[in-house]
Amino acid sequence: MAWEYSDKTKELFMNAVQGKDSAHLGEITDPDGIGEHGSIACGDAMKFMFRVERHPTDPLKDVIVEAKYLTFGCTSAIASSEALCAIIEGGRYTPIQALEIDNAAIVKFLEGLPSQKIHCSVMGAEALEAAVFNWAQNRGVDLRELGVDIHPHEQEEGRIVCKCFSMTEPYLRRKIKELNLRTISEITDAVKAGGACATCHHAPGGLQDLLDSIWGTADGAGKSISTAHAADGADEEGRLSPYQFAKKVETLVDSTVRPMLQKDGGDIEIVDIKDLLVYVHLTGACAGCVGAGMTLKMMVEQSLKDNVDEKIRVIAV
Amino acid sequence: MKTIYLDNNATTPVAPEVFEALTPFLKDQYFNPSSMYERARGVSDALKKAKRTIANFLGVGNVTQILPTSCATESNNAAIYGAARANPGRRHIITTSVEHPAVLEVCKDLQRQGYEVDFLPVDRKGNLDVRTFIRALRPDTLLVSIMHANNETGVIFPVDELARLTKETDPSILFHTDATQTAGKLPINLKGSFRHVDMLSFSGHKLHAPKGVGALFVRRGTPVRPYLIGGHQEGGRRAGTENVAFIVGLARACELAIEHRDDEDRIRAMRDRLEKSLQEAIPYLEVQGRAQAAQHDQRGGPLHRGRRHALPVGRGRYLRVQRVRVHVRVPGAVPCSARNGRAFYRDARLDKIQPQPVQYGRGHRRSDPRFPRNRDQPEKAFALLGQRKGLSHRKDLMDPKFCQQCGGPLERREIAGRERWACASEGCGWVLWGNPTPVLAALIEHDDAVLLVRNREWPEKMFGLLTGFMESGETPKEGILREIREEVGLDAEVVGLIGVYSFDMMNQVILAYHCRAEGDIKLGDELAGVRHIPADRLRPWPMGTGKAVSDWLAARKQPD
Incomplete structure (x- = not known):
């Protein structure tokens, strides 16, 4: 933070x-x-x-x-x-x-x-x-007559949604719309609501419910497994198919990473490749080695980043 | 009669300390903890303190993350439905096929509502394959719910690893674990090795608190919609006036569990002793859940106390499983329950296993001695167990639920001099005759010894004659020669028929041949190993093909 x-x-x-x-x-x-x-x-x-x-x-x-x-x-x-x-x-x-x-x-x-x-x-x-x-x-100016929409009492009226910061539903609804807030964390950043005990996040009538009632229910959620490929959209041509990608990762591991590990009596096995996530299993002397974590990050992940795709993440199995 | 309670993985008696701690709240301290007046304050303070103790027990700092519930089932329901309802954008759930029904059925219910659920299989030993797990993770995965230890096998799943892999793959995937079997037995630290776990359920009655209380840990900020609503309790996340007495009892039980952590060695020794004597009494007993236990041993952690014992019999088929759970802490009570274990494991599709749990041990509720006492007669032991629970293969076959021709209901009718199952529907006329299946067996002389084989499904030390089923269009002799070719890669000749034996328990008829073969052995798919035993050292076993061996040996001794 x-x-x-x-x-x-x-x-x-x-x-x-x-x-x-x-x-x-x-x-x-x-x-x-x-x-x-x-x-x-x-x-x-x-x-x-x-x-x-x-x-x-x-x-x-x-x-x-x-x-x-x-x-x-x-x-x-x-x-x-x-x-x-x-x-x-x-x-x-x-x-x-x-x-x-x-x-x-x-x-x-x-x-x-x-x-x-x-x-x-x-x-x-x-x-x-x-x-x-x-x-x-x-x-003595009548703001209402001027068409100015000011909401001095909304904080005192209406159901309290966020108890920690005493924020009411009308206030939060206005702020969500005015500031175009789309997620709970955006609400918390903008007006602090939901930033303390967090119980109002998913409570009935809580922040998520306000968001859903204003913007409609969540769509497009669930794209969090590295979607870098999709985001890259622009250069369709340079893009590898999942098979080509996997092949490239395997070739690189075989040609550079594995020989280095084998020199120290260790070895590496690629367990799975999921989009840009590469799951590997260190074996032999590497299994249980204190330095395995470093090896994985510095050597395996770095060489894959340098040679295949900089967004690759390596996960130890 | 002195009885020993061995089923502490099903439930435990309330510890005296727990009883003492909770009773004041059933008597004088009956106030509603939400009330404002002074005397109710004492109750609400006790409640807060209890929640803090439960939090400490799980290694949690912030008390608001602990929701007291009525049982682990409620905790599991709240966790899974709550996660689903708070994350409508994601529609995929990963769990295992061997979860407790409180997770399994909830997942199936969500499946009916359009969620996609992966029920990960486990292998014969009850272990989960991490690779399969990784492959199951998807971009739209909402929740992973995997139990800490299995309630049937005692196998401990690597929850810390699985949770880490989940979160490293995608931090938005929620990870829930049902730790009902392990809370109080294995250390759980939600700030330590379990730091990637978002939600954890457990219940009180497995660790000497009363039935009717449990807890759900929900990590701060985890998107979960409340399951019980309509009250301000727990900040509205679990409404309903708190069961103060039982929550205080649960807290006391948690303290006791921490105090008694060192008992593990003693309990393990007791379990090993019981296991050994059981194995001596029943030679074909296979212990399940051992591989994982050994693995855990290496890490220096304590063992889960439950073990599953299986008796494998026949061709690729487990006749039944006996469950023995050992956790001797409080003397003076009752043995195991099998309850729905049978149906449950059917669903699990554990390879080819269809284990059928059998209770045994002596119970004070039932007066019959259910444990087979005659150690010298394993055959009798088998039969006894089979009869009692009606779970032998034969009984299974002879006890169908529906007509196999039209699917209608069945009735018992006297047909051809015997009462049989027959179709009750008009015009169908199907009758379960239950004719035995012929099985071919070969006593093969090879390299001056008798060749015994071990099927892949058999336990490690169990060897027998090579057997196989007849195929249509072949004679028994052709059949046995084909089996020998397939299983051990030998061209054999039939010397003669040893005899024909009925194997009632499997509803089979064994045709045993004496064969001779030469050459090098090449193992087929079904076999795990072979053994050469010289005829003079061959000791026949009392069942199945053993009778043929004993007849052959007898005939051999008599001069021609």
């Missing part, structure tokens, strides 16, 4: 923690809009607020001039919050226009986020939405 942050992410984070002038960490007294998302109990939470330049007659012409945040969370949560504020301040948006800023815009500004951290950018977009809702209430 190692991940790499982009330079932009690291830079924004460092600016924030070092209290540089360009950073937006902090609070605005008397903000015009304030919204929160997440909860400290769940590992990250964000309070987002903005101040507008009020238009004397038409609140819809208010312009956001300052944005700040208080965020409890990791590097990418802080950096996402910074990104949100920077985008908003840089664009002189009206609050309604600001709603256009979604998590994708934040990810883009950060020059990418690891998939496990996408939820940080989603949190930013959600907090912004809540803040705009708050602004609308303060300024």
Whole structure:
């Protein structure tokens, strides 16, 4: 689960923690809009607020001039919050226009986020939405009349699907559709739901059921045994038939691998070849040798990769 | 009469410690563990502690991965149906042909629902071929369910290896194992050698907990849909108010099993002793499940305690199998059960074997001494066992279920002076006459000795006369010469007929010839080996072709 942050992410984070002038960490007294998302109990939470330049007659012409945040969370949560504020301040948006800023815009500004951290950018977009809702209430703007679909109460209403992160069915349904989430792990990456106890994954009415009811039941699952051949589709010509492939593997093992093993009193037997998986059995001195695992990976698998197909995997039997 | 309970692989008595641990929860501590008040808290704490103990027993850290169930059957059902329902994109299941019905029947049920199921065969010794297993893995394989040790043979399957191969091939294939026979007997570490196992079932009553409690391990994140729904228990993954008392009992039994792990050597010695005396009493006894056991020995692990004993008789046909299960821990109870073993192994298509389990040992529930006591008369022992269970080949033949002509039901009718099976359908008129089959046997003199042969299906030390069936259109003499040619590659001549013997148990008539042959022996497909025994050292056996040998020896001693 190692991940790499982009330079932009690291830079924004460092600016924030070092209290540089360009950073937006902090609070605005008397903000015009304030919204929160997440909860400290769940590992990250964000309070987002903005101040507008009020238009004397038409609140819809208010312009956001300052944005700040208080965020409890990791590097990418802080950096996402910074990104949100920077985008908003840089664009002189009206609050309604600001709603256009979604998590994708934040990810883009950060020059990418690891998939496990996408939820940080989603949190930013959600907090912004809540803040705009708050602004609308303060300024007497009826968002519904404007056709803006904001869902401030969906988190409080509806059946809880993910108990660990308190996420309700309406919220998850909207997020699954908005962010085009197709698998449980995509849901977890984006909104964290299902990331803790995992019992909601396949429970009746759980995450998989939501996915199925939105996208239809699973299709195309079950292609996991190395489908590299199919993926390669483009170069039909260079492709070996399973028989040719097996023949090539056997020839290579006979000509190079086996003589080397036999020198040390060992031998190798090809048990089966399944697509790009080659099952082998080391015999003689190799059987039970401590170095057998290394031999298999370094010598057998590497020479097959070099000479036959780089996607080959060797499995010891 | 003192009795010894030898059937601990079927079930075990509740250990006193377990009984003691669980009774408070049947008396004062009756609260619902889900209730909020203080006194119920004590119950829910006990439940949590019990689950933690069960988790430790399996080498699991996270308690939420342990689901208490009502029995291993429920665990297996929950695992298999749950996996199928959570992964609709995959439609292929791999299991073995010798699984417990709690797995086998579930797989067959899914087969009826359109799933493809591979029932992997096992060989004569009950072992699984890893190569066959690898070949069975497919891109759309949903689940592999292979038991840890077989409940009939005691053979231990290499679950750790099979799970690793499965996961290395495709991590999305789920691996389930039914460890009912091994939990508490073999160490199971789901973080160690079993780290590739996604789901594991076991039941309490095999390790001195009461009947009616079991557990299912489900590794965190394994896509399994709950089987019992309608409650928040176990995070909704196994609804229903917990059987607190029995779960606490199961936990105590798990602790005891850990404490008693060192007993294995003692139990093994006892088993070996019993096995030896059985083999002395019944010379043709074959022990199954030994190869695997030996293999396991080399790894330094303990043995499974169950063994299967088979008595092979006749041409490529096992007359019956006796099952002896040895795990002497608690003296003072009852012997083995065969239950559905017969039907079960028919399905298994174990090569040509059609074993038919026979109970034996003395039971306190039945007063007849069922064990053949006369060690000097194996023939009698055979007959006794055959009669008792009605499982001899003859009985099998003479006890058909349906008309072999029209498939209709049968009835007993008196026909030609004897009560026989006959077709009950009108106009069919089929009668089971049950005429014996002629069998040719040859006592061959070759290289100044008598040639004895061993059929491939026979146990290692069993040799007999060369035998074969007659083919249509040949005379008995032609038939026996042909058999000799086919089986040992010799051109022989018939010296004379020794005699004609009835072999009632196999419903056969043996025509035994005295033959002579010269030349080099070339073994045919059916034979595993030959032996030359000089006539003066030949000791006839008391059944089948042995009578012919004894007549031939007698005639030889008398001067012409």
